[in-house]
Amino acid sequence: MSLKRIYTLAGLAAAIILLGIVLFTSWYTVDESDQAVILTFGKAEDTIVEPGLHFKMPWPIQSVEKLSKETFSLQFGYEEKDGVVKEHRNDTKMITGDENIVLADLVVQWKISNPKKYLFNSDKPKELLYDSTSASLRSVIGSSKIDDALTSGKAEIEGKVRDSLASLIKKYDLGISILAVKLQDVELPNQEVRKAFTNVTDARETMNTKINEAKKYRNKAINEAQGEKDAIKSKAIGDKTARIQTARGDVALFNKLFEQYKTNPEITKDRLVIETLEKVLPNAEIYIMNDEGSTMKYLPIKPIEKEVPKVSEEGSGTP
Structure with a gap:
C-alpha cells in the first residue's frame, strides 16, 4: 500500500470521527424536571428551561450543564x-x-x-x-x-x-x-437534665394553675361585691326617690291644709285634732266636752257604718 493511500484513509477516518463528534454533540434534550446552562468555551450563556430537543455548537466550542428544578x-x-x-x-x-x-x-x-x-x-x-x-x-x-x-x-x-x-x-x-x-x-x-427540666416545667404549670384559680376566685369575689354594691346603690336610689315623693306629697297636703286653715282656722284646727286622735286611738270612742261642763257624745263613724245594712251588688235592699 502506497503512502498516499495511507494518508487518504487516515484523513477519511479523521473526517468521519470529526463528523461523528459534530453530529453527537450538536444537540441535547432537556427533561421536564431539568434546566440547562450553555457554556461557550467554558463561559456561561443563557439558561434553557424549556423541555425538549435543542441544538448548539459542537464540542468543544459549546457544552451543556444540566441541573434539576426539583426541591x-x-x-x-x-x-x-x-x-x-x-x-x-x-x-x-x-x-x-x-x-x-x-x-x-x-x-x-x-x-x-x-x-x-x-x-x-x-x-x-x-x-x-x-x-x-x-x-x-x-x-x-x-x-x-x-x-x-x-x-x-x-x-x-x-x-x-x-x-x-x-x-x-x-x-x-x-x-x-x-x-x-x-x-x-x-x-x-442528657437524661438528668431532661428530668430536671421536666420538674421545673411541672412546677411552673402548677404555679400557673394556682394563679389562674386565684384570679378566678378574685374575679368571682369582685363580681359579687360589684353586684352587692349595685343592689345597695339601687335600693338607696329607690329610697331616695320614695322619700322625695313622700316629702312632696306632705308639702302638697300641708299647703292644702294651710289654705283651709286661712279660711277657717278654728274649724281646721279642731278637725286636725280629731283626725289625729282617730289615728292614735283607732278603736276608742271620742267624747267632746264644751267649756260649761256639759257633754255631747261624738258618734264615731265606723260603728255607724257597721249598723248600716249592706246593699247587694244587684241593687236590692229593704225599702
Missing part, C-alpha cells in the same frame, strides 16, 4: 440513608440565650433559582448552604430562651432561621432560594 432537602444535624439515621451531635449542640445547652436539628427545603450563579459563584454551594444554616440556627437559638426552643416558640424560631438563612444566601449570591425551614428535634443533652 432539595438539606438535613442539618443528622443524615438519613436507607432508613438509618445517623446523628451529628457536634453540629446540633448549641447554647440558648439563657445559657442552657440544647440539641437542635432541622431540615431546609431549597431549590436552584439561578443555575448560572449556582455553578460559578461558589465552588461548593451545598457546603456553603450547610454552614449558613448552622450559623443562622445558632444565632437564633443563642438569642432565644430554652422554654421557647423546647415548647411553644418553635414556630417563631423556624421563621427567624428562615429569614436569617435567606439573607445570608442572598448575600453570598449562590443562586439558591430557601423555601422552608422545619425544626425536627430540639432536646436536652
Whole structure:
C-alpha cells in the first residue's frame, strides 16, 4: 500500500470521527424536571428551561450543564440513608440565650433559582448552604430562651432561621432560594437534665394553675361585691326617690291644709285634732266636752257604718 493511500484513509477516518463528534454533540434534550446552562468555551450563556430537543455548537466550542428544578432537602444535624439515621451531635449542640445547652436539628427545603450563579459563584454551594444554616440556627437559638426552643416558640424560631438563612444566601449570591425551614428535634443533652427540666416545667404549670384559680376566685369575689354594691346603690336610689315623693306629697297636703286653715282656722284646727286622735286611738270612742261642763257624745263613724245594712251588688235592699 502506497503512502498516499495511507494518508487518504487516515484523513477519511479523521473526517468521519470529526463528523461523528459534530453530529453527537450538536444537540441535547432537556427533561421536564431539568434546566440547562450553555457554556461557550467554558463561559456561561443563557439558561434553557424549556423541555425538549435543542441544538448548539459542537464540542468543544459549546457544552451543556444540566441541573434539576426539583426541591432539595438539606438535613442539618443528622443524615438519613436507607432508613438509618445517623446523628451529628457536634453540629446540633448549641447554647440558648439563657445559657442552657440544647440539641437542635432541622431540615431546609431549597431549590436552584439561578443555575448560572449556582455553578460559578461558589465552588461548593451545598457546603456553603450547610454552614449558613448552622450559623443562622445558632444565632437564633443563642438569642432565644430554652422554654421557647423546647415548647411553644418553635414556630417563631423556624421563621427567624428562615429569614436569617435567606439573607445570608442572598448575600453570598449562590443562586439558591430557601423555601422552608422545619425544626425536627430540639432536646436536652442528657437524661438528668431532661428530668430536671421536666420538674421545673411541672412546677411552673402548677404555679400557673394556682394563679389562674386565684384570679378566678378574685374575679368571682369582685363580681359579687360589684353586684352587692349595685343592689345597695339601687335600693338607696329607690329610697331616695320614695322619700322625695313622700316629702312632696306632705308639702302638697300641708299647703292644702294651710289654705283651709286661712279660711277657717278654728274649724281646721279642731278637725286636725280629731283626725289625729282617730289615728292614735283607732278603736276608742271620742267624747267632746264644751267649756260649761256639759257633754255631747261624738258618734264615731265606723260603728255607724257597721249598723248600716249592706246593699247587694244587684241593687236590692229593704225599702
